[in-house]
Amino acid sequence: MSLLDYFRSSKPSSASLAKERLQILVAHERVSRNQPSYIPKLQQELLTVIQKYVNVGQDAISINYEQDDNQEMLELNITLPDESEQNN
């Protein structure tokens, strides 16, 4: 299953359709750990970029970071305000 298929299969239920959502995932497969991770700095820069486009506070953003032996994963979940609110 491709990643896009995954997203397609995990569509929101109708009950949750009222909210817009922006989800960003970063996965870094690392061959070795000789170099320090740049994911924490990348996370800050990604949030800065995103906040140019969406008008949300920190409380609308949930961040999840996980790593295992050869992979780092960063997940940013942003609940967007309704369009009517955005237009205010």
Added chain:
Amino acid sequence: MSLLDYFRSSKPSSASLAKERLQILVAHERVSRNQPSYIPKLQQELLTVIQKYVNVGQDAISINYEQDDNQEMLELNITLPDESEQNN
């Protein structure tokens, strides 16, 4: 299955472990389409940010964009140079 579980289950086979890989996925669930998409501009900014951290040319980046009725998905796949190459 959570998104992080998906990534964990789709680990590269040992044959593909020789290459480092950075994958970024952006999924925007939209309630309505009254506003133009900002994904194309966001894509450019994301690439600019990423290229601060990884030294790759355009040929190392593959971009996949899909949309359906209530979702846009952007996938950036970046094949990273070996660390030995990065250190040169």
